[in-house]
Amino acid sequence: MRQPLGLGDPRQIGAFRLEGRLGQGGTGTVFLGRSRSGRAVAVKVIAPHLARDEGFRRRFAEELNVLGRASGTGLPETVSADPAADQPWVASLYVPGASLAEAVRTYGPLPANSVRVLGTGLAGALAALHGAGLVHTVLQPHKVVLASEGPRLTPFAAARAFVAADPSRTVSAADGRFLTPEQARGHYAGPESDVFALAGLLVFAATGRPPFRNGPGAETLRSIVEDPPDLGAVPEPLRSTIAAALAKDPEQRPGPEVLVGRLAPTTPNATAWLPPPLAAQAAAPAGRYWSRRRTLLLAVGGTAVFASAGTAAVLLSGSGDGSGGKQKQNGTRAPGSVGLTPSVTLGLGKSQHSNRIAYSPDGKRLAVTLQDRVTVWDAVTNRRLSDLTDEQILTTTAVAYGRGGLLALGYNRKFDLSDPNTDQGGITVWDTSASTAERVAQLKSPSENHPLQGMMAVAFSPDGRLVAGARNAKDAIGKAQVWDVRSGQRVADLLVGKGKGNTSSAARSLAFSPDGHVLAVGWGVNLEGGATLFRTGDWQQVAEMPLKNTDAFGVTALAFTPDGSTLVGAFGGLALWDVSGRRLTARFGTADDQNQTLAVSPDGRSVALGGGGYAVRGEIALYDLHTRKQKVTVPSGRSATSDLAFRPDGRILAGAVTTSKMVSAVQLWTVE
Incomplete structure (x- = not known):
């Protein structure tokens, strides 16, 4: 009163x-x-x-x-x-x-x-x-x-x-x-x-x-x-x-x-x-x-x-702070430590879509998803080269580059209202090594008498022979599906948490180990998550590494360090697992931080963590994987960063952001 x-x-x-x-x-x-x-x-x-x-x-x-x-x-x-x-x-x-x-x-x-x-x-x-x-x-x-x-x-x-x-x-x-x-x-x-x-x-x-x-x-x-x-x-x-x-x-x-x-x-x-x-x-x-x-x-x-x-x-039109454009600052960092300096902004136009990005292994191309397509950019001249799409795509969900110019796009299909149990997702693979991209595979699953959502993540094996997708599952938390790219044959359906799933659970991230011998699958259910490891030789589960008190989506991004010894995951905060010991070794932040994407530097020294939850502008934190300390934090845009990727030479970090003018963009930072 x-x-x-x-x-x-x-x-x-x-x-x-x-x-x-x-x-x-x-x-x-x-x-x-x-x-x-x-x-x-x-x-x-x-x-x-x-x-x-x-x-x-x-x-x-x-x-x-x-x-x-x-x-x-x-x-x-x-x-x-x-x-x-x-x-x-x-x-x-x-x-x-x-x-x-x-x-x-x-x-x-x-x-x-x-x-x-x-x-x-x-x-x-x-x-x-x-x-x-x-x-x-x-x-x-x-x-x-x-x-x-x-x-x-x-x-x-x-x-x-x-x-x-x-x-x-x-x-x-x-x-x-x-x-x-x-x-x-x-x-x-x-x-x-x-x-x-x-x-x-x-x-x-x-x-x-x-x-x-x-x-x-x-x-x-x-x-x-x-x-x-x-x-x-x-x-x-x-x-x-x-x-x-x-x-x-x-x-x-x-x-x-x-x-x-x-x-x-x-x-x-x-x-x-x-x-x-x-x-x-x-x-x-x-x-x-x-x-x-x-x-x-x-x-x-x-x-x-x-x-x-x-x-x-x-x-709707900002004043430039945290825009991912011409920031004058280089974040907060100690003298002599690593830094991120904004260099180039690739405008994508106004969009409500959560953009995903991936560099080709040779660092010459950058793939960026839009609402119903993937665009390919020249990573040297920053020029947009081509758009790739299929008529069946409703929204894109994930993108990955593989060896030999292979490009995989995960998506949600246009709905078949007559049969709600049909597979609502798929993966299309193109060979982009030539001047004109050639579609080499359209991968999807038969009906399982259960509604399957779109591919929430995609990844190539190191040799480019296999492509995997993460999604929900019937009678399980989620699953990873693996295809042979050239034949189009599905070679594995890998269930995570059999009998423990619900309508909101799913496998949401995955990564192949650098030697190709292990596939890690990140998942989430009931505010818990984790990473499950499968051996690619016989597709047997070899470890389950749970993580409590995650955000609503569990482990939403995974990456191995280049030597394969550490698996890094985003769950709202940042988790590090020892791969050989099958155990959690470090945990930074909490689910409330709402960080849902990450990238490991090619030299294995750093991990970039991004997201931002409901912050007015997103941020990227760079952690040292050896000292386990935060190196630098920089603003990454008006709202949360939806994806991160290091260029293979390690000199550029790319982030999918929203600028101060409320348009989607890929911001490139020079790594110093």
Whole structure:
């Protein structure tokens, strides 16, 4: 509830007389204020430690400036602000009404017509926000006010500036029930992400629960990425509209303008859109309903709620920090130690896709996946040479180069709705040694009376004779499938964790040892993972090396050191296994770090680890494999790094990133 002003609290901020304290959090304190004309405002006064941070001040001013260009019903209305004051502040119009979270918690789900008005109003607000070049990215029930005139988004400038000033901060998995699949994977969140989040809010409003499994944080994220939404309690025709907006593929989601038309209420009466108890609360003047409205006021002021929720909006056109482009800094490192200097950025265009990259063994070519194809680049001149694809490809999932110019592309196939148990993935192999690439193999599996997902990783044996793919399995955690490239014959189906799988488990990574005698398979199930080793001579399992407390996807990347003695894995953090001893020897970081890709340097001295979870900009950490210490950390882009690869000469590290202008790119760093 509202508390009186403390002895050290200000009595006046700008032109506003302060009447009470509404809440306090990581970014500052929120006060109830009055203008000279008596209008009620929520005044956010920035915390002293952030006021001393010039980076925060600059970001705060930028956010306020950009938000000033966005106007429309449903958007927060900033009355006044002074980012240059000794204590920066922003005043927003005080809007009576419960938050959506509070309303559902207190009174239960909303009637269908109220849900329609809610969806129409929020979709219109998002359309205006996107038109101004902004994305909300954390649309959640406590950030929506049920006002008498319709729903209103709460302010978020201070929260965005807070995260930008502290890029290491991430969104907690506990706050992730309304994240999107792309955010759960730590990738770029664009306008389409807001549409997905809006659909989740409408499910919550209509049913009282989120659309995906509400378990432990990582389990919720896994459910968002892989499970269909639970829409059984959503009434038609709302259900079909919401289902379309909850498509896993961002490109398949309708835009907010389309949703405005589809969600239009059947009885459009703005004054009666809320049930009586909520309508009375929305009509209350400032100073009433303090105990019930504390959640709302914290959201309006962007204090404790914002401080825990991470980024609240992302600029569609950034200012260059962490862009993977022309960074002037070389990361944080000790004098005389190794460093990474940005050299070249290969632009790929705006994309929601999680790009994968691979160098050819001779270092002359670089393969990069796009949505439905793989592009081949000249790794010396950085010129794009060709695009390779098949008509059956829906989305690409993995890429690998092999000996003799062989290039393998793992993918999800276009769906066969008549038979959901058909194999939904495959591998296509091209010979790229000539000027014109020749397709040499199209590899897939027969039906197993079980839905098989796409290939989550692919790898060639050192001699290029075999190619392997990692995926899910029937009655097991996952499996690796191995084919003879030239004959196209499948030579092995290697099950991992037989009898221990579930709908979300899978083998997600694999690597052949340098001598080709061992195939390592990384897997994940129930927040645990590990690496299983198979002998390639007879395809017998020779070791299982489990790893507890991984992220929702388990071990998502694997690589051997050049001498084959150590196996390196990404599980959110970094794991090192002794191959001959079959045991874990070192573990860095935790699952919460959300690092899901890695690359071992050709000399075996270093491992680059990347990802970033929900950080505003991704980072790459370089570890020394001999001293087991971190060498350097550099920013890698606006969001998480989706893949890493060293050029075979070790002089270049390539990373698939999102730049500050929100476009996909491959950033090349010179290794010093």
